[in-house]
Amino acid sequence: MSRSTNGTESRSTWTAEPAGIAAGGWAAVRCCAALLATAPRLIAPRRPDQRLLTSLSVVDPPAARRTVRVRSLVHRVRQVPAPVVVEGQFRPATVASAMVTFLVEHPDATFLVDPALCAGTQARVLRGMAAPTRRLLAAGGDGPGVVEVLQAADVDPASIDFAVATHVHWDHVSGMIDLPGVPLWASAEERPAPPGTALRARGGSIASLYDAIRPEPFELAGPPVLTFPRSHDLFGDGSVLAVDLAGHTPGSVGLLLATEGGRALLVGDAAWSAVQIRRLRQKAPFPGWLVDGDRDQAFRTLHRLHAMPSTVVPVPAHDPSAAQTAVAAGIFS
Numbered sequence: 001m002s003r004s005t006n007g008t009e010s011r012s013t014w015t016a017e018p019a020g021i022a023a024g025g026w027a028a029v030r031c032c033a034a035l036l037a038t039a040p041r042l043i044a045p046r047r048p049d050q051r052l053l054t055s056l057s058v059v060d061p062p063a064a065r066r067t068v069r070v071r072s073l074v075h076r077v078r079q080v081p082a083p084v085v086v087e088g089q090f091r092p093a094t095v096a097s098a099m100v101t102f103l104v105e106h107p108d109a110t111f112l113v114d115p116a117l118c119a120g121t122q123a124r125v126l127r128g129m130a131a132p133t134r135r136l137l138a139a140g141g142d143g144p145g146v147v148e149v150l151q152a153a154d155v156d157p158a159s160i161d162f163a164v165a166t167h168v169h170w171d172h173v174s175g176m177i178d179l180p181g182v183p184l185w186a187s188a189e190e191r192p193a194p195p196g197t198a199l200r201a202r203g204g205s206i207a208s209l210y211d212a213i214r215p216e217p218f219e220l221a222g223p224p225v226l227t228f229p230r231s232h233d234l235f236g237d238g239s240v241l242a243v244d245l246a247g248h249t250p251g252s253v254g255l256l257l258a259t260e261g262g263r264a265l266l267v268g269d270a271a272w273s274a275v276q277i278r279r280l281r282q283k284a285p286f287p288g289w290l291v292d293g294d295r296d297q298a299f300r301t302l303h304r305l306h307a308m309p310s311t312v313v314p315v316p317a318h319d320p321s322a323a324q325t326a327v328a329a330g331i332f333s
């Protein structure tokens with residue numbers, strides 16, 4: 001890891017473990033380094049790049065010839081310390097963090113965005129993770145799986161035509177285990193977390209999950225939309241556009257959804273909280289260094305989200321209050 005005095009961060013050296021250091025030991029080293037780096041960020045959050053902000057222009061999305069209906073199906077919610085989600089934020093001291101699957105109903109198909117959890121995720125997916133990471137992620141216990149949250153919303157799981165992943169981290173695709181035969185789509189640039197990173201242990205059930213996830217790829221070959229350089233129109237009618245949100249992972253995308261009530265952008269984990277987008281604050285080094293694939297690129301993407309027109313409601317996957325904002329605005333059902 002190198003970090004210059006002007007606040008740039010590059011974590012390319014963190015993507016592989018050095019020879020001679022066991023995976024567990026290397027994970028511990030990375031955790032300690034991230035914790036040490038977090039202390040100064042609590043006082044001095046990373047500064048926005050004003051030059052980048054002024055360089056961004058907004059391209060109107062294509063007119064939507066059809067619209068979708070969107071619902072947020074919550075698996076579970078827990079409170080987490082605010083400063084680790086939003087650098088430098090202490091009040092309120094905690095923020096809600098949710099596991100959510102989004103249900104989207106289009107005239108031609110019913111699909112899920114980020115089918116988050118299967119039934120019994122801890123036993124079936126997290127079992128293979130390094131112990132400290134597993135304990136951190138397992139806090140709050142299992143929520144219901146995707147089949148259960150669909151049934152609770154009076155949706156027949158058999159009616160799901162396909163799923164789209166904003167990225168393929170475990171907490172956005174584990175539900176696929178319980179949806180056999182349902183195709184999963186993701187950006188062609190998206191790859192499962194590489195071995196040796198905090199989100200993939202060597203062997204174990206989580207590795208099996210990533211080995212089992214074989215997304216159908218789509219290319220972001222379409223024109224710029226809003227502040228984002230590339231896009232892909234899923235139905236060719238302007239109702240569902242994937243846009244480039246690379247940084248958290250190489251192939252992270254957002255889903256821009258046109259509804260009768262207005263537009264929302266599902267941003268996956270490009271931000272964990274809408275407050276990050278509003279205040280332009282990145283995740284703290286702990287756990288940001290452990291989960292963001294490219295911190296500098298993730299921060300640039302955060303600038304693009306910040307510069308979106310206020311008429312588009314950003315909805316991070318783990319921010320239940322953002323989903324409530326979309327409901328209040330008449331965008332989510």
Ligand SMILES: [Zn+2]
Pocket residue numbers: 169171172268269317318
């Ligand atoms: Zn996530």
